[in-house]
Amino acid sequence: MWLRKKQSVVIFCRIVYGTRDIMDDVVLTFDVDWAPDFMIEYVVDMLVDRGIKSTWFITHDSPATRALLCNTLVEVGIHPSFELADAHWTGGYSDVINRLLEIVPDAKSVRTHKLAQSHEILGTLSTHGLEIDSSLYLPRMSHVVPFDVAYSDGNKHNLVRVPFIWTEATEMSTSSPFLRSHVPRAPGLKVFAFHPVHIYLNSRTMKQYRQLQKLRGYPCCSQEDVTQFISHRSGTKSMFVHVLDNTEEQTKTLSEIVSEWQKKRNEMVPCVEHGTLIYGTIPTSVMSR
Numbered sequence: 695m696w697l698r699k700k701q702s703v704v705i706f707c708r709i710v711y712g713t714r715d716i717m718d719d720v721v722l723t724f725d726v727d728w729a730p731d732f733m734i735e736y737v738v739d740m741l742v743d744r745g746i747k748s749t750w751f752i753t754h755d756s757p758a759t760r761a762l763l764c765n766t767l768v769e770v771g772i773h774p775s776f777e778l779a780d781a782h783w784t785g786g787y788s789d790v791i792n793r794l795l796e797i798v799p800d801a802k803s804v805r806t807h808k809l810a811q812s813h814e815i816l817g818t819l820s821t822h823g824l825e826i827d828s829s830l831y832l833p834r835m836s837h838v839v840p841f842d843v844a845y846s847d848g849n850k851h852n853l854v855r856v857p858f859i860w861t862e863a864t865e866m867s868t869s870s871p872f873l874r875s876h877v878p879r880a881p882g883l884k885v886f887a888f889h890p891v892h893i894y895l896n897s898r899t900m901k902q903y904r905q906l907q908k909l910r911g912y913p914c915c916s917q918e919d920v921t922q923f924i925s926h927r928s929g930t931k932s933m934f935v936h937v938l939d940n941t942e943e944q945t946k947t948l949s950e951i952v953s954e955w956q957k958k959r960n961e962m963v964p965c966v967e968h969g970t971l972i973y974g975t976i977p978t979s980v981m982s983r
């Protein structure tokens with residue numbers, strides 16, 4: 695009897711709240727990584743032309759990063775680099791976070807540079823008012839959903855973690871990079887992490903980027919300096935355009951995705967089938983059996 699009841703719940707979850715109903719959005723995110731303004735503006739223009747929403751994790755103050763704050767299609771989060779935080783900065787992680795929050799005081803979202811993460815880092819982010827972290831990389835993983843973790847500094851702070859499943863750096867390391875068939879299409883949340891420099895260069899390998907750093911002192915370089923390093927084969931930009939062309943009109947920022955997930959979660963109960971956690975609502979008729 696119990697088994698029949700459980701099976702009914704699982705079947706109901708699958709039918710009514712199948713993965714597509716839970717989260718199947720394509721979410722575009724960008725790690726600024728100190729890119730020059732002309733690269734940031736280049737990417738923003740492509741998104742605005744198509745009316746596509748996006749989330750940007752900024753590393754510095756500049757006219758282009760300030761302009762992101764006024765763009766209604768954009769959510770601005772922070773991209774702190776903790777590489778030197780322990781060794782050289784007496785303020786540690788808080789100092790790095792506070793410097794970026796001076797630029798984006800209302801930031802809710804964060805992805806750490808080089809995906810630095812530890813219990814201490816994530817806890818410090820949550821106690822500075824950041825609510826959403828996207829520093830977890832699950833390459834090409836299907837059925838991705840957000841999840842939350844509680845941290846405490848005396849008061850409880852929840853950090854919702856939204857993993858990303860694709861970034862160009864991994865694509866560059868494959869033997870036949872940037873094939874259209876490599877775009878993840880499996881069910882679940884599909885968060886892409888792009889870098890403006892690689893879109894601008896249409897990077898196919900890291901070689902273009904490293905040469906630009908070595909020969910032109912990137913990121914302190916002009917648009918003219920960069921021209922010779924742009925690839926005309928399939929690369930990051932061609933993949934980016936392919937993703938844009940195949941993205942439904944109703945795009946969302948990370949905060950919007952999390953709000954939607956929180957709302958749905960309040961109406962659902964977890965079900966486990968074959969080791970996979972899915973969410974569904976138990977219909978009254980099943981509960982009363």
Ligand SMILES: [Zn+2]
Nearest residue numbers: 725727807808
């Ligand atoms: Zn970074």
